[in-house]
Amino acid sequence: MASSTARTRWSIAGLVLLFVLVLGFVWHSAQRGMLGLSGDTSAIERLTGPQFSLAALFAHMVTGAVVTLLSVVQLAAPIRQRWPRVHRVSGRVLAGLAFITGVGGLIYIALSGTVGGLPMSIAFGLYGTLMIIAAIQTPRFAMARDYARHRRWGLRLIVLGLGSWLYRLHYGLWYGTTCSLSDSLCGIAAEPDFSGLFDQINLFAFYLPYILVLEWWLRREQRVQGDHTPYASS
Ligand code: HEM
Numbered sequence: 001m002a003s004s005t006a007r008t009r010w011s012i013a014g015l016v017l018l019f020v021l022v023l024g025f026v027w028h029s030a031q032r033g034m035l036g037l038s039g040d041t042s043a044i045e046r047l048t049g050p051q052f053s054l055a056a057l058f059a060h061m062v063t064g065a066v067v068t069l070l071s072v073v074q075l076a077a078p079i080r081q082r083w084p085r086v087h088r089v090s091g092r093v094l095a096g097l098a099f100i101t102g103v104g105g106l107i108y109i110a111l112s113g114t115v116g117g118l119p120m121s122i123a124f125g126l127y128g129t130l131m132i133i134a135a136i137q138t139p140r141f142a143m144a145r146d147y148a149r150h151r152r153w154g155l156r157l158i159v160l161g162l163g164s165w166l167y168r169l170h171y172g173l174w175y176g177t178t179c180s181l182s183d184s185l186c187g188i189a190a191e192p193d194f195s196g197l198f199d200q201i202n203l204f205a206f207y208l209p210y211i212l213v214l215e216w217w218l219r220r221e222q223r224v225q226g227d228h229t230p231y232a233s234s
Pocket of ligand 1: 029060067102104109
């Protein structure tokens, strides 16, 4: 009993910390997206392409900001247990906005490409496609009352929802580490055109390893518990 209370406290502390950590990126994304949608050309920076693709990308920044925040909210077991209605409403909003975010990003890639060229377009294209699939599957299984599958897809959606923030976090950690080692190593393998080794690895490393670890964990959980997962009975 005491150990489960301690575990609950630690997980709440972890979620609060995660919430605080994503706030800076959420603010940046929402603010740049809204600036762009309001017609302020300073938001364009290095983006290119037809007006429609820029509008789609700015819209994806606004919806993506909410997706990042709600991914943390959906992770919070205390919210799910105490206020199931909040969990359901925020889950619906998350799935809907994740769908729009994925579509917005894919429209931009199709019409304008990306600053990092073909490798970045492929990596972000796969990321967007996975997000769209998870955004469809999560509510689909909830509506079918298949809560075990709903939970698995929901967790995939949350991991993908945090991916864009993880992409920036990896850069922060890379620069923080290399720059603290020496001036000559500062930002090594990261180039302005994203052609460095670190850039190329991070193109996929911000979502694929996390999704693979989740798949491994879900399979292990299923082997141990069958389909008697926390959600299956709810
Ligand atoms: C989790 C939600 C997401 C958020 C919060 C988000 C946010 C952003 C932001 C703020 C930028 C502008 C760069 C910057 O200021 O840092 C951006 C660029 C971009 N995002 Fe997203 N994004 C999300 C998901 C996605 C998805 C799912 C896709 C894939 C379809 C995608 C594709 C792109 C592309 C192609 C760019 C432009 C890359 C370039 O500069 O050429 N994003 N995103």
